[in-house]
Structure formats: structure tokens, C-alpha cells
Amino acid sequence: MTALLEVRGLRTTFKLETGGEFTAVDGVSFSVESGRTLGIVGESGCGKSVTSLSIMGLLPKGQGRIAAGSIHFEGRDLATLTPAEMRSLRGNRMAMIFQEPMTSLNPAFTIGDQLIEGIRCHSELSPAQARAHAIVMLRRVRIPSPERRMDEYPHKLSGGMRQRVMIAMALSCEPKLLIADEPTTALDVTIQAQVLDLMRTLREETGTAIILITHDLGVIAELADDVLVMYAGRVVEKATVERLFAYPQHPYTIGLLGSIPQMHLAQDRLNAIEGQVPTPMSGLAGCLFAPRCPFAVDACHQHMPPLTDLGDGHQAACWRAPLDSEMGTAP
Ligand SMILES: Nc1ncnc2c1ncn2[C@@H]1O[C@H](COP(=O)(O)OP(=O)(O)OP(=O)(O)O)[C@@H](O)[C@H]1O
Ligand SMILES: [Mg+2]
Structure with a gap:
């Protein structure tokens, strides 16, 4: 059986203003199976976000590029997809939650409009059906009085609520792969625990594979099955969560x-x-x-x-x- 996601020898570079290129991610390989959670840890700047942006096809245009390696998702080589095919994959078969919810929520539109648009982009549902589905999703991420929240703008919500809305948006199309980049860093401890709990429940309910990027080894211990430790753009250790905590082998x-x-x-x-x-x-x-x-x-x-x-x-x-x-x- 092939893995859901297969990253092989990924090298991602950015253009330098002085000319030449900066290698942010170098020779990174890993795979993720359906229903599994891969944790990625490593200190700031080691290439965690660049790895996920490379997978999602969201590297900043004209600046970043995949210089080597391959990414296969559901057996398809992502490099061979057109921008339109890649867009349809995003938010449908794979979705991403960012550290700062406001990067993916538009302040000019209500929560409901944004959820409905996301759902309708990727399904045949009528506006009324999409609205009903959006409310179900808000309820699923434990947003109280979801019908009322649908008509609110993002700035009216607390950080924790926005993060839940983002998770609802990411999950509304039941992606096969969810990339969560520091999903709880900006939240206080109680809300953090609730969001993690939510991700755990959703994984159990839907079998979504998760790539969980975090600085927090406690979060890894709680949620991950496998762990990738990155250092300066490279993978330095890879193991199951049990082995990594019991027998860490890289001095880092x-x-x-x-x-x-x-x-x-x-x-x-x-x-x-x-x-x-x-x-x-x-x-x-x-x-x-x-x-x-x-x-x-x-x-x-x-x-x-x-x-x-x-x-x-x-x-x-x-x-x-x-x-x-x-x-x-x-x-
Ligand atoms: N748009 C960009 N242009 C140039 N360099 C970039 C760009 N985005 C990221 N980088 C560089 O790539 C390297 C990896 O960055 P990345 O954001 O992946 O780190 P990270 O592991 O996610 O760190 P953090 O934990 O702080 O989020 C860094 O040296 C960063 O400065
Ligand atoms: Mg990052």
C-alpha cells in the first residue's frame, strides 16, 4: 500500500536579494499514512513551515521554489498538477491550519459566508445545504450558538474561537490530510487543551491524517504517532513517539x-x-x-x-x- 503522503528528498529554496538562492529545506523525506499523526518539531527557522507550504503548493510566488525532490499525495505527483488542480486539492483533499487564524480568515466577510464559500467551492451543495453543513461544522468544533455566530465577523471572536472556526473551515470538506502549523501556540493553556482535544476527536471520527507542527514536545507526546525532528532544514531523527521519548538518538x-x-x-x-x-x-x-x-x-x-x-x-x-x-x- 502506498502512503497517503510521500515526501522524498525535498529541497526548497528562496531567492536571495543579492542573487543566488537560500536553501531552507534540504533533503527532507517522510511519509504519512491515513489516520496517523506525524509530529514535526525543531526550533524556530528549521524549515517546518516551509516544508508544509511546499506540500500545500503555497510557497510565495517568485520567491520560493521546490528545487529538488518529489511530493506524492494519494499516489499523484504534485509537481505534475496544474495550479487549478492544486487549488481544488487544497481545502478539499488536503487542508492547512495556520498559527495565526487571521491569515486565513478574511476580516471583511462573516464567518458563515467564508465557511459556505469554502464548502461550495468543493461540493455540489446548494446554498441552503452548504449553510446547514457550515452550522454542523461549527457545532462540531464546539462553537456555542453556531447559528448566531454564522453572521458575525472574525474580529468579534476570541483567539480560541477563531482557531476553532479555522479548524471548522479546514475540516468542512473532510480532507484526507490536515496540516496544522503551530495550531495552539497563540492560545492560552486552557484553550490549547480544548483545541488539541478537538483535533483528537475529529481524527477519531474522520480518520484524517494529521501533520502537526509544534515547538511543544508535550503536544507531540499527546497527539503524535510518529515524530520528525528537524534541524537547520534537515531531518535529524525520525521515530515513533514512544521510541523518540524513550530512546532519543540524536544529541539535538x-x-x-x-x-x-x-x-x-x-x-x-x-x-x-x-x-x-x-x-x-x-x-x-x-x-x-x-x-x-x-x-x-x-x-x-x-x-x-x-x-x-x-x-x-x-x-x-x-x-x-x-x-x-x-x-x-x-x-
Ligand atoms: N518567504 C521567504 N523568503 C525567504 N526566506 C524564507 C521565507 N520563508 C521562510 N524563509 C526562511 O526559511 C527558513 C525556514 O523557515 P520556516 O518558516 O520554515 O521555519 P519554521 O521551522 O517554521 O520556524 P518557526 O518555528 O519560527 O515557525 C528560515 O531561515 C526562514 O528565514
Ligand atoms: Mg513556522
């Missing part, structure tokens, strides 16, 4: 998890690893994490480690993997 992941005392410095673990993330342009010959890595040996500074199979689908790009028990992380 170990740092994120705070499993090493000297790397466990602050509450915000993602930013607690000392040093700066190099850009893929920095010209480092070896592992991009080596300058910050407490385990680095000479080879790490000289050669880029490939993503290597460690068994059970667990992969890490580290010359020192599998890490031994002295490092406190033995499988």
Missing part, C-alpha cells in the same frame, strides 16, 4: 527532551541548547549540529552524517548513533 533531540543535565537549562527546552542554529548556507562541511554538540568527535566536523536506520523504523543522522549507555540513553 536529547537536548530538546532535556535528557542530559547540562543541556537541560530552562523551561523552554527548545531554546535551551546553547549556541545558534547554523543556516544551511553556513558552509559547514560536517554535521550542522556539531558546533553545539557535547558528543561531537572529529568526524562530526568533517562529514555530514546521513540519516541511518537503527531498527524499528528509527532513524538518526548522527555519527555517534546508537548512543551508548554512558551517555544515559541506551536502548
Whole structure:
């Protein structure tokens, strides 16, 4: 059986004002099966959003492009689709929730109009049927008095409510794949928990596959089946959520998890690893994490480690993997 989504060797670049190109995502491969949730973690700027925009065909025109690799969705090579075919795929077979709901809600139209338009674009429903479906969707994302909310404008809603409306819009066409890019970062903790709960319920009800992008390892632990750890535009570790938390193999992941005392410095673990993330342009010959890595040996500074199979689908790009028990992380 082929996976719902298959990303192979994705390289995404942006034009530099000075000429030349900046590689934001480099050689990223992963697949997502129906009904599974893939978590993507990594600190700011590591290429999580660019990966999802590449999949959705939403890279800024004239600036960003897929320079290498392939993306297959439901067996179709997305590079071969026309812009119109790609548009019809979006919001229909695949949908995305952004960090900031106002990026996808239009302040000039009511919630109801926007939901109905989205639904009618992708179905044969009459206006009245689409309206009824929109109300069902609002109810499904637990918006109180949905009939009344239909006539309100986005700015009248709280952040949590807007995020729910966005989830309702994304899910109104029952996409096979939902990409949620930091869906809860802008929300307070209680609302965060409710939105996550909602995503979990919807996944169970509809079998939608989810790519969940987040800084928050707690969210990953709760919702993801599989995890991709990205660093400086590359995948450095890939494993099931159980294995990743029990036996992290890349020192960067170990740092994120705070499993090493000297790397466990602050509450915000993602930013607690000392040093700066190099850009893929920095010209480092070896592992991009080596300058910050407490385990680095000479080879790490000289050669880029490939993503290597460690068994059970667990992969890490580290010359020192599998890490031994002295490092406190033995499988
Ligand atoms: N439109 C753009 N033009 C040029 N460079 C871009 C553009 N969008 C993103 N980048 C660069 O690509 C790299 C990856 O960015 P991306 O937004 O994917 O990071 P991220 O992992 O989503 O970070 P965050 O956690 O902050 O959302 C960054 O270096 C960023 O500056
Ligand atoms: Mg992002």
C-alpha cells in the first residue's frame, strides 16, 4: 500500500536579494499514512513551515521554489498538477491550519459566508445545504450558538474561537490530510487543551491524517504517532513517539527532551541548547549540529552524517548513533 503522503528528498529554496538562492529545506523525506499523526518539531527557522507550504503548493510566488525532490499525495505527483488542480486539492483533499487564524480568515466577510464559500467551492451543495453543513461544522468544533455566530465577523471572536472556526473551515470538506502549523501556540493553556482535544476527536471520527507542527514536545507526546525532528532544514531523527521519548538518538533531540543535565537549562527546552542554529548556507562541511554538540568527535566536523536506520523504523543522522549507555540513553 502506498502512503497517503510521500515526501522524498525535498529541497526548497528562496531567492536571495543579492542573487543566488537560500536553501531552507534540504533533503527532507517522510511519509504519512491515513489516520496517523506525524509530529514535526525543531526550533524556530528549521524549515517546518516551509516544508508544509511546499506540500500545500503555497510557497510565495517568485520567491520560493521546490528545487529538488518529489511530493506524492494519494499516489499523484504534485509537481505534475496544474495550479487549478492544486487549488481544488487544497481545502478539499488536503487542508492547512495556520498559527495565526487571521491569515486565513478574511476580516471583511462573516464567518458563515467564508465557511459556505469554502464548502461550495468543493461540493455540489446548494446554498441552503452548504449553510446547514457550515452550522454542523461549527457545532462540531464546539462553537456555542453556531447559528448566531454564522453572521458575525472574525474580529468579534476570541483567539480560541477563531482557531476553532479555522479548524471548522479546514475540516468542512473532510480532507484526507490536515496540516496544522503551530495550531495552539497563540492560545492560552486552557484553550490549547480544548483545541488539541478537538483535533483528537475529529481524527477519531474522520480518520484524517494529521501533520502537526509544534515547538511543544508535550503536544507531540499527546497527539503524535510518529515524530520528525528537524534541524537547520534537515531531518535529524525520525521515530515513533514512544521510541523518540524513550530512546532519543540524536544529541539535538536529547537536548530538546532535556535528557542530559547540562543541556537541560530552562523551561523552554527548545531554546535551551546553547549556541545558534547554523543556516544551511553556513558552509559547514560536517554535521550542522556539531558546533553545539557535547558528543561531537572529529568526524562530526568533517562529514555530514546521513540519516541511518537503527531498527524499528528509527532513524538518526548522527555519527555517534546508537548512543551508548554512558551517555544515559541506551536502548
Ligand atoms: N518567504 C521567504 N523568503 C525567504 N526566506 C524564507 C521565507 N520563508 C521562510 N524563509 C526562511 O526559511 C527558513 C525556514 O523557515 P520556516 O518558516 O520554515 O521555519 P519554521 O521551522 O517554521 O520556524 P518557526 O518555528 O519560527 O515557525 C528560515 O531561515 C526562514 O528565514
Ligand atoms: Mg513556522
